[in-house]
Amino acid sequence: MVRTVFSPEYCLQYLEQYASKEIFVVGLILGQTTNEKENVIYLARTPEEKNADTVSESSYVSDKTDIAKNLLSVSEAWVADHAKHVTRMLPGGMFVQGIFVTSDEDIFEDPNQFSKVKEILHYIHKVLNVNQYMYGNCPYTNERLVLHMSTSTKVLNCKSVEVGAPNRSTVIKPVEWKFVPKIQQWQRLDCYYEFDEVYPVIVKKSGISVKHQFQQILESAHKTIESSVMFIDGELKDGNEAIEQIIKKKKTKTNSKNTQQDIPKTMQVSLFVPFENTLPETVEYLECDGSIHFSGVVSSSVFMCPKATISEAIVAVKQDIIRSLASRFTMHCDALIDDNLLPEEKVCFNEPPRRVLVPVGSIYLCDYLFPGESPAEALLSVRELLDLQITEADVICDVETPADTSEFDALDRDASSEELLATPQEASQFMYITGICFAMLVLIVSIIIHYYDTIMDVLRKLLSRKYY
Amino acid sequence: MSPRLKISSYVIERLSKIDTNESTGCLFGLMYDGTLLVVGLSLELFENDKNTYNQLLLNLPAEVELCGAIKFDDTLTMGSKLKEILHDVDITDNPLVITLNDNRDMKVHFLVHEKFEETKYEVMESNDLWKEFLHVRLNTTLPITCEATIAGVKSILQTKRKRIASGQVSFNVDGTSVYLFGVASDVGLTGTSTELTIGELVDSLNPGQSSKKKKQLVNTVEAVPVSLVMKTTKDILSEKLVKTAVKMMTTQRKPAFCISMPLKIDTLAMINRNTKLLDLYTVLVEASCRSLRLLESVLLEQLGQEGIGDGAGLRLPETFHYLPPEIGHFITRIVPKGIPDESMENERRALHKQLALPLKKPTFRRGNSYFDKSCGRLMNPHEYVPVQLSKPDVTVSIVRGRYAYYHYMQDNFNDDGWGCAYRSMQTIFSWFRYQGYTVVDVPTHREIQQCLVKIGDKPSSFIGSKQWIGSTEVMFCLETLLGVQSRILFANTGSELQSYAPELVHHFQTHGSPIMIGGGVLAHTILGVEYNSITNETRYLILDPHYTGAEDISVVVNKGWCGWKNSDFWNKSAHYNLCLPQTKASI
Structure with missing residues (x-):
């Protein structure tokens, strides 16, 4: 049986828009694979590369005349980087499923072109595999899609290419790509996963690496979430049952008067964690001089094709929470000036960016905002990474809220107690320093986000002189 | 309105036997279906000015709460201790007060608006409980x-x-x-x-x-x-939902x-x-x-x-649940891991006193814990043997507490034809473990042989052999491995055995341990005796170690591998040796 992929019709218009202008474009195919059905949700053009030779961040200042005009001049690292950034924006259960190309050559016939296609797919696979907690590579299949539209004939062709095979003996199969005029229904599943853990640490010798701490939190969260039991709308469901069966049951139960209610209602998810019985049966004993309090929520909204099973939905929710944590931590650490919390610092507050939702078609993808950033920042990444124009009002910013100052107030109270070594002066100094740090952070992050923006060129030059 | 009242037969039985100098006790019970059921009691020792019943409550199963007090006199005056206890009763508005005078006349009252109202009660028999x-x-x-x-x-x-x-x-x-x-x-x-x-x-x-x-x-x-x-x-629907995104705060102390x-x-x-x-x-x-x-x-x-x-030396707490047969409800204890039972005697003594338990036998040692089951072995098969109707002049005396049934072919070890005394010894050993006298593991055949070689009773070639052992060897092993002394009885013929019946009755009443008997080529375990003091007729409750089948209680009971035998069970012409393991008073 030929693999069939269902795609919304706007994807065709999207391709035609570029093909008719006879522009060479490469981009990512985003979608969801379930046992029953494979859906594409969106095609996202890879932003134009400013310099094909290097991808290091400082190089963006150079002139941008060098736009890749054909597939062979595209940097696979650049596309893979795009895939990495887009993965952060995908809810659990959705993946970069492959790439699309609009060009006048036949990329499947020309061996040079096709080998470039394979190179790109392999590179994406490699890059997405770096952080397992990002769930970058779709675990259900190793066959990535390649969709091609000829700019001359407007003919569409789709094949799948195997990635990740050890000997690179790539298997290539034809794929049937179907445009469906009817809008795909999605079942939304929501939850707020809560963290509230305090644990002791040893600071005094070498300080604490934020990155290392986040990595440990991620590992333990992964273990916990994997072992958890999931309820949907307060009930334990049969994993083999399809989501649509549950919807049907609900309808027959409650909705006798109003059967026309097609808008999928959100399902509420709760996770229950059994306590591990695998701990060593001993009392561990160590001297500590600090503690870490990791707290707050990860809001999760995943969208499942109604034909998907409950088990698939459960996996998607779990992936979503972990992927979101991993995304924030990576973004936070990338923006850190110094990873090390030094022994001199008595209190330190790390606030990774928070999740916001951005509408794409009938579902929501997400983006992350650093403290102090406005929703407008999300518009930029949506435009750059998803090639999509939305308005500020479209961004849903209140699924999570930034930390309020009460944490700091609590610190002030603590600081006056004898337990804490920090004197009030030190504490206020800390506030001051943190304030500056935050400001710098915001600045740097906005710079990173504005990378491609020509308006920022001057400012960037200015800054790069300052820093490099 | 006062609830309906039921009192467990265990409580009635314990009250009838109680012998104390304390003036006050506590009653514990649970509410169900509009009924208050009294399941337990304790003596209030008021040690160190601390109310010990609040602590004891933590040792009882959830749902069981303080429900009243016992007064060891028949006056209906409210002392300060009594007041304190009754004040702590939350389970019912009308606390229960049982008075018990020196003649053990029991009266039950509800305290309604500071007044005692004598009340009727039903006794809940243990089976119903x-x-x-x-x-x-x-x-x-x-x-x-x-x-x-x-x-x-x-x-x-x-x-x-x-x-x-x-x-x-x-x-x-x-x-x-x-x-x-x-x-x-x-x-x-x-x-x-x-x-x-x-x-x-x-x-x-x-x-x-x-x-x-x-x-x-x-x-x-x-x-x-x-x-x-x-x-x-x-x-999500909760009003108190705080949606602050995840953050990390590091504090140095x-x-x-x-x-x-x-x-x-x-x-x-x-x-x-x-x-x-x-x-x-x-x-x-x-x-x-x-x-x-x-x-x-x-x-x-x-x-x-x-x-x-x-x-630095903190030990992990370990939980044990006990169901002392005379008490009729669970007592849960938590002790630090690795501390030997011997060094926690004071705590146990206090608990015995508080529960008015005799200080004769271990009740709350690790080995006594209820859920510690023997790996797949049948426990107390004799309890599945149909009970005899009691007859006048007949005394029945049987093993006390729990033991595991050891028999041929267990643990994938073929000892068919030679291991019966070893198995009988293992059954006895398990009894000592379950009664809390020891935490030593039940020895294997080889360990029993090694023990006998070590004390010089047998040559070293004995280890790994299929040689039989008898009552004296069982006695040696019990003494060496457990420090348990045994009495050995000799009977020249099977009929002479009968004359020991009163002594066996006495053994089960005072020590309660299983008896190993060897005679001819066979060894058995005696779990009880039935003795008619008029006719001298005697029957024995036998556990047969020669059983080679699966751990199936119905086969064991129905085919007579565990059951009552008449005195003609014994070979008239064979000599018999009995090993009666003795217990020491300890807690």
């Missing part, structure tokens, strides 16, 4: 990390209790998809009908059991296993010692079979909190001790 009530056993492990100080432990355990009581936990009946969970202030149930009772659930878990078999199993108390899961997601350990919660609740599953939620929350309080007291006691003040 075990039929109408069942136990739920909650097991879970909470990882805790805190500063190694009394304040640190107190605070972390309080946090854990709060979390459990806040509706964030859910309970799963093991092996089912039944989950009980808290929703805001309400309770939910999934996996089964909300109308189901706990008794119906248990019956549905063992559908194959015929009612006859169930009746036979009255002697074993099974607990429904439940585990705890923690809710890690927030209710003065260096301090920290401990981190897996805290095992293992706790029981006693529940009427007709209780709705939905109502079980709050019971299990209470059971968890009770267990956490008991764990806390054990940890704090350790931290307060010299030498482990900084937590």
